[in-house]
Amino acid sequence: MPPEVGFHRLAERELSKACDWYAGHDRALRDQLLAEVDAATERIATGPEQWPRYDQLHRWVRVQRFPYVLYYRILDETHVLVMAVAHTSRRPDYWRRRRPET
Numbered sequence: 001m002p003p004e005v006g007f008h009r010l011a012e013r014e015l016s017k018a019c020d021w022y023a024g025h026d027r028a029l030r031d032q033l034l035a036e037v038d039a040a041t042e043r044i045a046t047g048p049e050q051w052p053r054y055d056q057l058h059r060w061v062r063v064q065r066f067p068y069v070l071y072y073r074i075l076d077e078t079h080v081l082v083m084a085v086a087h088t089s090r091r092p093d094y095w096r097r098r099r100p101e102t
Contacts, residue, residue, distance in 0.1 A: 002045040007082045008098055014085040036063045040070050048080050
C-alpha cells in the first residue's frame with residue numbers, strides 16, 4: 001500500500017498563494033498547476049525513496065511544466081510530508097527549519 005502524502009501547513013499556504021497568482025492570470029493555468037502538483041504527489045507516493053535526496057532528511061520532486069519543486073520528508077512507511085512547495089527562482093533553503101507537525 002502506498003504511503004499517504006500530506007502537506008505541511010506552510011506548504012499548503014505556498015500552494016494556495018501560487019494558485020491565487022495563476023488564477024489572477026488565467027484560471028485554466030491554476031487548474032493545470034493543481035493537476036501537476038497532484039501528479040507529483042502521486043509520483044512521490046508510488047516510490048518516495050526513488051527521488052533525489054536534498055539532504056539527509058529530505059528529497060525532492062519537480063512539478064512538471066511549472067517552476068516549482070516539492071521538498072518532502074519520509075516520516076515512516078505509511079506517511080510522507082511535503083515540507084515546501086518552493087518556486088525555483090526564489091531564495092533557496094528558506095523552508096529547511098520547518099519541522100513536521102503532529
